[in-house]
Amino acid sequence: MxxxxxxxxxxxxxxxxxxxxxxxxxxxxxxxxxxxxPGYKGNETERLFAKWIDMLPFGLIFYFLLHKVIVISILLSIPCVIIAGTITEWSWGTTLGKKIFKIKVLDDYGNYPGFLKSFQRNLLCLANFSPVFSEYTTRTIAMGRRTGTRVNFSMHMNNTICKTYIVKESKIPEIRDLLKYQGDQNLLL
Structure with missing residues (x-):
């Protein structure tokens, strides 16, 4: 299942x-x-902050220990995050940033993704940072009608292609129970 x-x-x-x-x-x-x-609302923002948290230690190492310029430090931290993210998602289903937000990565079978699938989704995360701009309107009594621009980051392409899911840690037992229950129901049919 x-x-x-x-x-x-x-x-x-x-x-x-x-x-x-x-x-x-x-x-x-x-x-x-x-x-x-199995997902939840608002995970795009959490995933974006988790990725920045994952980049922070590598950026600081390049900046303070190797004395690189801050822009170069950030650019050099990107491949490090891809490699480290691949290894930690493959082993534990999470990264440092995802651990702070209590997020895990599961494949379509409810397990942590394999090494190649994790590498593929971490490599595809580079394309996920394309911002989507949208307009919104609010009404207040004091200010009247106000229009603004909202920036959202579409962070779903790598999960769609790799057939992985971003879930809260607390939801994993429910997902595994559903997989077991509906798998047993299919066997009975």
């Missing part, structure tokens, strides 16, 4: 135009089996 094959049962109650004898609205129940999403 794979995470991408897990289905989640959702029941949605939609109102209809009729009422019962006591004046209560009548609802129809619709049942859907939707793909399970």
């Amino acid at each position: 794979k995470i991408s094959e897990i289905k989640e049962r959702k029941v949605i109650h939609r109102p209809i135009r009729y009422f019962d004898e006591s004046g209560q609205r009548i609802y129809h129940a619709y049942e859907y089996h939707l793909p399970y999403n």
